[in-house]
Amino acid sequence: MRGPLVLACLTLLGAEASAQEVVKIGHVAPLSGPQASFGKDNENGARMAVEDLNAQGVTIGGKKIKLELVAEDDAADPKQGTAAAQKLCDAKVNGVVGHLNSGTTIPAAKIYNKCGVPQVTPSATNPELTQLGYKTVFRLLANDNALGAGLANHAAKQLKLKRIAIIDDRTAYGTGIAEVFKKTALANGVEIVDQQATNDKATDFMSILTAIKGKKPDGIFFGGMGPQAGPMLRQMQQLGLGKVYLFGGDGVCTAELPKLAANVKTIENVVCAVGGAALDKRAQGVEWKKRYDAKYPGQFQIYSAYAYDATMVLVDAMKRAKSTNPAVYAAKLFDTDYEGVSAHVQFEPNGELKNPAMTLYVYRGGVRVSTN
Structure with missing residues (x-):
């Protein structure tokens, strides 16, 4: 038989759990088709960030937050990309990491802008994206x-x-x-x-x-x-x-x-x-890559570190705004000053990354090697 003290403890635990706000981070990339390995790599980066944040414990505006990744597949197809974007808007996600391809990111940006959800792409590089005039679009690497x-x-x-x-x-x-x-x-x-x-x-x-x-x-x-x-x-x-x-x-x-x-x-x-500094040239990048490889052996491609940082940047803006509401925290993204694993992240007024690095690579003995 449960005594009053046990019941009181259970009541407090239940109240604490119910007080946690679930914050949904959308992620879209090709998880099927020829580019699936790229898409899965991106998703891994975003998921790793969500897990790290949940392990640290996040409080925003006085509320304890539990982050949840909502992952969608666009198969690198513009039509599927816009369908995925609308699905995330309907699910009322708090922010989006994606898409992977410029061909899906650009049409999806219109939908995110319409529903007011900030979008940080870790990999779409076509300059047109930030020329659309949307205040919800940000890019985490050189175009x-x-x-x-x-x-x-x-x-x-x-x-x-x-x-x-x-x-x-x-x-x-x-x-x-x-x-x-x-x-x-x-x-x-x-x-x-x-x-x-x-x-x-x-x-x-x-x-x-x-x-x-x-x-x-x-x-x-x-x-x-x-x-x-x-x-x-x-x-x-x-x-x-x-x-x-x-x-x-x-x-x-x-x-x-x-x-x-x-x-x-x-x-x-x-x-x-x-469009970024080589991870092995940044202390944060070296440590992060070790953790990534241990968690997702053999899956690293290119952009997962950017997807990780994109997730962190969204949550950082929420913290500074003391709100998870996209209408409230979106403006704070323009004031981002965040030391990520891929770069020091600050944005231009159009959402482009300030002072983006570029790394040239060659292949020697079957291994990709940076030249700068």
């Missing part, structure tokens, strides 16, 4: 203007290349970064000998590469993702393009690219860029 220009400058000034062909995958990300690369390369006196298009599901590039081979390029820029870059590198090897550089943005720059390329020799000709 394609920085990545495309940085790669073109490296190709022209450091590698002294003269003839470059361009391939893009017709997505908002691929075409956007390819156009920036082209504009900067031309300004540096580089000749664009050919420009071809594919799609983000393709795996056969033989006809495109054969046409390009006839133009005798010393470099190829690919605006697209790793699942396409891997087969492209294999086919470059088959066609005798073993001395031709392959440039790509962050979508190409994955730890698993050598595996996708079956470790062909052409992997050593890849130069790619990521």
Whole structure:
């Protein structure tokens, strides 16, 4: 039989549990299709942040908070992306980390803006996103203007290349970064000998590469993702393009690219860029990566650290606003001054990251290595 003291304790525990406010953080990325490994990596980063915060214990506006991750799959498809965004709005999430791709993030941003939910993308890099004029959009890494220009400058000034062909995958990300690369390369006196298009599901590039081979390029820029870059590198090897550089943005720059390329020799000709400082160059990044690898062995790709920071930044703004209400805390995101694992996070008035770093990578012995 329970005595009065036991009942009183149980009542207090129940009251404490009921006093906890559940704060929902939405996350959207491709969890199916060719880019699923990228999407899962992002989700892992956001989930890790939620678990860390819950373990620390978070109080906002005098209330104890329990964070919950609401994860959705957009399959890198714009239609599924907008459907997922509406689903999160209907679920009344308090903030969103995502989406992964520019092609899904840009149309989804309109929906989040309409329902007033702040959105921090850890990976969408098309400059158009922050040109929409929404006060709910934030980006946690350098955009394609920085990545495309940085790669073109490296190709022209450091590698002294003269003839470059361009391939893009017709997505908002691929075409956007390819156009920036082209504009900067031309300004540096580089000749664009050919420009071809594919799609983000393709795996056969033989006809495109054969046409390009006839133009005798010393470099190829690919605006697209790793699942396409891997087969492209294999086919470059088959066609005798073993001395031709392959440039790509962050979508190409994955730890698993050598595996996708079956470790062909052409992997050593890849130069790619990521919009942030290398994790191994930041003390916080080194420690975080150890924890990530222990928790999610073999799953790290590129953006999970940014997804982790994006989650932390949303909650940091809630703390400073003393409110989890998006209408109240959204404005506080513009005042962010947060030391993350990927960067020191501050935002420009349009939601872009202030002073974003860019890291160039190459592959040596099947391992991605930063060059700066």
